[in-house]
Amino acid sequence: MSDSPQPYRVLARKYRSRSFSELIGQDAMVQTLGNAIRRGRLAHAFLMTGVRGVGKTSTARLIAKALNCIGPDGQGGPTIDPCGVCEPCVAIAEGRHIDVVEMDAASHTGVDDVREIIEAVRYAAVSARYKIYIIDEVHMLSKNAFNALLKTLEEPPAHVKFLFATTEVNKVPVTVLSRCQRFDLRRIPADLLANHFANICDKEGVTAETDALALIAQAAEGSARDGLSILDQAIAHAEMGGDALLVTASQVRDMLGLSDRGSTRRLLGLLLEGDTGALLTAVRDQYGLGVEPLALMRGLLELTHAVTLVKAGRDIASPGQSAEEREAIAEWASQLGFAPLHRLWQLLLKGHDEVASAVLPIESCEMALLRVMHAATMPDPGELARMLREGVPAGLPTPQGGEQARLPSEPSAALPRTMQDLVALVDRSKPSLANHLNDCAALVSLNPPEVAVRLTHDWPQGDFKRDLAQALNSAVPGMKWTVRLEESGGGATLQQQEQAEKAAARAEILETPVVKAAMAAFPDAELDDKLEQWSA
Template identity: 85%
Template structure:
């Protein structure tokens, strides 16, 4: 009689790491553990935290193997590279070692469950070097259970080690955290996940397009387990040809309800061009192909984020990125400023949240994108205020899509008519020049765009006439200013006027009956300036 075939094991279980070398994306943690084991500086409690599927429980089991491995000859000690063939390694891997106890805190939350552990830790390990307790999702323990564990956790017997794993470390009491050596397991980068999946499909005798593996890695969001589950589904979904199954990018997109990158780029292009009819048609085409409205919004957000990073000069190349996509990102980054990109992001983020909770998702998606189209190119509040103040031309929004219409007629920008206005205007871009203008320039005449000044002190940072003309030209949208420097004449400088005003105010105050009486009563009193220059007070 032939042996019965082995039951199928899902990829997430079949390819669970059996050694620290197979644990991807956690190099810093592995190095720290290796150094601690080699130097004999082992903590009595470890806490592994991170998002789902990054290897928290697998790491706990690997630590258990590393601490209890005796080597193929039975003479080995704790090692960062457990042999995997000795009895402790095999028994721990199969989950049957009597001295390695795994407990799911989600189903054992009470103080009675912890009390059993407290009673058992007093007894030495039966056959292993260390008695190890692995508590998964430790944050699910009750408050009383945590309190009962504290004393044992702080001073456990030398033969006991505690290994905790949690996805919500913020729910673990600080008193427990302070008694553990904490390891924050990182999200696994998409590039590493795609490479790992390539090894898996090769071992499974399955062919897969690189773009397909890249899509799966991106959908996994840093979780190896989630990615392997998606890959399992993709292999089952793949078409059988003459040879091995073939996992294609198109099939993965269909399976996950994703829009391909080319379609998202076209959609963003229509959004920026303001073509309402084409935009709504493209959205409905994607919906007919099975793309979820939420996935569509997310794809647009990812694209806007990528354009913003490109604008900031960051290298955003990814394994599945085509030359066309890189070129499109570079073009948008060159054409769009940071302010429009930030508004696009905020509008898409708001639309994403609306679609996620909407009763009518596709309709909400269309309305959100129409709002983005008509609002993304509007000036920000600061720019709008400047346009209203200076009389700059306002853009007329298109009635039904298309590019914005020509500027409406508006009065010419008002030029500064006083010395104070000129100083305030220059201070926005050239504060050092504005300060010299305020303190050391007397106004002889002003007939915008002509101005004549007398300098009381020389400008030591360049050519004053040229620098002031350039600053005024830039501040007044290219108006050609002519600056003349006179040898004599002119009013007082603004600083001199301010000082003269203070002196007059001081003299006026000193002449008031109250102040005269106060000074007469207190001859040594003097009038001092308060924090507010326009106010004065008498004091000693």
């Protein structure tokens, strides 16, 4: 009788990390553990936290192997590179080692389950160097269970190690966290995942397009397990290409219900151009091809985010990005300002949330995009305030892309013409700066949005040019001011002018016959300030 065939093992289990060298994206943690093992500075409790599928439970098992490995000759000690062939390594990998106990806290939440551990830790390990308890999803333990564990966790016997794993570290009591050495396992970068999936495809005898692996890595959102599950599905979905299975990008898009990037770029272009009919037609075409409305909104959000990052000067080039996509993003980044990009993001994000909970997803998607399109022609709050202040009628058209037009009006009516106007404008947002401008700055030139001054005393509270420009930008929305500091020119400051006027008025009063006679009759008399003010 022939042996029955081996049952199929899904890729996520088949390619679970068997050594620390196979653990991708967690180099900092591996280095820390390696140093601790080599120097004999092993903690009694470890806590691994991170999103699903980044290797928390695998890391716990690897630590158990590293601590109990005895080497091929049976004489080895703890090592960051367990041999994988000795009895402890093999037994732990197969989940049958008597001294390595795994417990799922999601199904063992009570204090009685913890009491069993507390009773068992008193006894030495049967055959291993350390008795190890791996508790997965430890945040699921009840409050009483955590309290019962605290004392043992703080002072366990030398032969016991605790390894905890959780996706929600915020639910683990601080008293437990303070007794553990914590490792935050990071999301795995998409490029590392794509390379990892390419290696697995080679081992499985599967041919996969680079773009297909990039799409799978992006859909995995940093989780190796999620990515391997998607890859498993993609291989099952693939067709034969010659002698091997071929996983293509178009198949992955169809399988995941994703819009291709070219279609997303066309949608964003139509959205910015304000072509209502073409936009609705494109949305329905994508829907007819099987693209989910939520995936469509997500694609627009990702593209808007990419444009904003490029606008901010960040390089976002990736292997899966085409030259056409890079050119389109660069062009939008040069044409659009930060204000319309932020508004576009907020409107798309609101639409995404509505589509996610909508009874009619495609209809909600269309309505959300129409709202984005029409809101792009509305003035932002700063522009609206300027319109109201200058008496400009609202509702005038704006140029393509949502940037507010420079509307015909009398802007000079709201702009400063004199130093006094400038001080009054700054006083609205920063009175202390206005006082310094009044007392210690002489106006050299004023041609909005440019102003040049000469300072008689330094501004003690920061950068004068920056602070004055910010105050003016805040007071006059839509205008970017430039401030220059000159070494000469400008005459007197407002304070000096006021003091000169007072001195002139005082001299004029002292020259009047009545005052001169009074001062002659009373040599010690002084002119009262109130008289000066009354005279003025």
